[in-house]
Amino acid sequence: MSVAALIVAAGRGSRAGEGVPKQYRSLAGRSVLARTLEKYLSHPGIARIITVIHPDDRVPYERAVGEVGCRTEHLLAPVAGGDTRQVSVLHGLEALESLRPEIVLVHDAARPFVDSTLIDRAIDAAGRFSAAVPGIAVTDTIKITDDSGKVVSTPDRARLRAIQTPQAFRFQALLDAHRKAHASDLKDFTDDGALVEWAGRPVLVFEGDPRNTKLTHNADFISAERRLTEKSMTYLTRFGTGFDVHAFQEGDHVWLGGIKVPHDKGVVAHSDGDVILHALTDAILGALADGDIGTHFPPSDPQWRGASSDRFVEHAVALVRKRGGIVDHLDATLLCEKPRLGPYREAMRQRIAGISGLRLDQVSLKATTTEKLGFTGRGEGLAAQAAATIRLPEND
Template sequence: MTVAALIVAAGRGNRAGAGLPKQYRMLAGRMVLSRTVTAFLRHPHIAQTSVVIHPDDAALYAASVCDLEPASGRLLSPPIHGGETRQDSVRWGLEAMEASAPDLVLIHDAARPHIDPALIERAIRAGETFGAAVPGCKVTDTIKIVDPDGQVVGTPDRTALRAIQTPQVFRFRDLLAAHRRAAEAGLHHFTDDGALAEWAGLAVAVFEGDAGNAKLTHPDDFKEAERRLGQDAMPYLTRLGTGFDVHAFGDGDHVWLGGIAVPHDRGVVAHSDGDVILHALTDAVLGALADGDIGTHFPPSDPQWRGASSDRFLAYAVDLVRQRGGFVDHLDATLLCERPKLGPVREAIRQRIAEIAGLRIDQVSVKATTTERLGFTGRSEGIAAQAAATIRLPEELP
C-alpha cells in the first residue's frame, strides 16, 4: 500500500499564549513544525508528506522547512492553503492530494512534535487492517459528566474510555468522500477526523497510542517539551550489520531465493526451506542489532523450524528493530552461484523482500555473481548469499 501523511498546520494556536502560532515557535532550537515534519519524512513507509498551512504563513513555513535534510525534499509536497476550520483544512489537503491518491493517509496535528516512529508504524498497520483507525491511550483518571451548573450527572466506566490522538489513519478515498459529504451537508463542526468518519458510517478502530505523543496547547506544554527534549531526547544512529549463508545442493526441482520458489534441477539440503538470501538478510539485521544470529533465535535443533518458510525469520528480525523504536533503512543481498540465473526473477525477489520487511522496493537491492567456476559454488555443489542491512536506532551518542 502507498502511504501519505497530511500534517495540519493552519491553526492560530491562541491558547498557547501571545506570539507566533504554536507550530512556528522554537522548541529546543528548532521550530515545532520542523520537528513534526521531520518525523514523517524519515519514516521509510511514508511515500509523501503534505502540510496544510494558513495563507498568511508562507514565510514562516519556508523558515520551518529550510533546515530539513536535503534528501527529504523529494518526499515533501508544496504547502497547501487551509480553511477557516480544521475540518476545512483537512478536506482541502485531501483534495490537493487526490491526483496522487495514496492508498492510506495519516492525518496528524502539527503541534504534536514528539511523534514516535513506532506509533507511525502502528498507525500504518492499523490502516492496512481496518481501513479507519485512531490512536488511543487508556484513561487513568476517573471521568465525571457534569451539567451546566457543575453538578455531577454521571461517571462513565473508564475501562471503556480512550483519549484519542493523532496520527489518525484512513483509506484515502473513504476519508475524502466522507469530508465531501460533510461539506455538502453544511457540517463544519468536526474537530476530529475519526468523529467525521463515524458520522459518515465508517467503522473506526482504536489502536495503541503513545502517552509521550503530547499536543502543545498551553504555555506550560512548551516548558515541559523543552525539559523533555533537553533531558530525554536521543539521536538516531545508523548501524550496519552483515550476514552470510550457504547450502549444499541436493535432490529437488526448485530453490527458494528471497521468498520466491525458483525452478531449478536441484534443491538444497537445509533444516528450513534453505533460502540463502533471506537467511543472510536475517543475520544482517540481527547483526546490526547486536542480537545474535539466526541460529540463536531459530535453533536448527528445534523441530518446529523443520521446513519453515524463511520469510518468518526476516519478518521477526525486522520486528525486533521496530520494537526498539528503530527503522530498517536498506537491505542489500548478493547471490553467489553459477545457476540458477537471478535476472529473470530479480524484481520479483526485490518486491517479495520489500513485502516481508515492510519496506519500499527502492530500499531493497538484490545482486548476483558467479565465482568464475572456483570453489564449491563454481563447481555447482551449492549456493551462497551475503547481505548487509543498515538500520537506525535511538541511542546515546558515544
C-alpha cells in the same frame, strides 16, 4: 500500499499564548513544525507529505522546512487551509487526490514527539481496518455534568480512550466522508475519526503513545523543551548587546520594530533604518560572538539597499539554531524624543516575536527620552540599544 501523510498546521494556537503560532515556535532550537515534518520525512513507509498552512504563513513555513535535518524530496507544496480544522483537512485531501494514495495519515503539527513505531501501527491499522485512531487509556475518573455543574453520570474509565494523531484511513473513505460533511454544511468536526463515525463508518482504536503529547498551552512548551534538552546535552547561556543609531532626514515615516510608524521625518540609512531590529540583530550576533550586522550585511553591497530589517533578525536567529542553540529572550530600548513608542509597542512586540519565532513573553520593548540631551534630545535622530540571551550546546 502507498501512504501519504497530511500535516495540519493552519491553526493559530491561541491557547499557547500570544506571539508566533505554536507550530512555528522554537522548541530546543528548532520549530515545532520542523520537528514534526522530520518524523514523517524520515519514515520509509511514507511516500508523500503535504502540509496545510494558514494563507499568511508561507514565510514561517519555508523557514521551518529549512530547519528540517533530512531530505525533503517527498514534501509536496503546502496547501492553504480554511476557517476550521475540518475544512483545512478537506483542502489537503483534495490536493492529494490526484496522487491517489491508498492510505492517508492525518497528524497535528503540534505533536512533534510522534515516533516511527506509532506511525507503523497507524499504517498497519489502516491496512486492516479502513478507519483507525490511536488512543491511550484514561487514568483520571471522568464526570459528565449538566449546565449547572451537577454530575449526570460517571462513565467507566476502563472503556475510555484519549485520542491522538496520526489518525489513519483508507484515503477514498476519508475524502468521501469529508465531502459528505461539507455537502451537509457541517464544518466544525475537530477530529477526523469523529467525522468518519458521523458518516456511518466504524472506527478502530489502536494503541497510542503517552509520549506523543500535543503542545496546547504554554506549560506544554516548557515541559517539552525540558524533555528535549535534558536528555540531549548541556547548554551554556550567552548574553549579547547591540546598539544602533540613525540620523533624521526629510520623510514621512520611520520603521521601528518591524512596524511602519508615521512621522514628520525619515532616517538616513542604507536599509530601511529600523534601529530596534538592527540593535537586536547585533545583540544576537554578539551572543554568538559572530561579528556584527555590517559583517553579515555590508552597506557596500547594493542588494541590501532599502532591505527590510526583519531579514537581518531572521538571519541572526537562524545562525543560533544552526549551531543547535536556543534564543531565550530579546530586550530592546528605543531612545528618542519622538515618535512615541506607546501606541505601537504591542504591535512591535508581536512583530519581533513573529520574526524570531518566540513567544510574546520572550520579547521586551521599552522607550526613553534623553531629557533633551545629546543628538536624540535635539531631535536630530534616534537610537536603540538591545540585549539578547541565548543558549548554545556546551561543546559548541
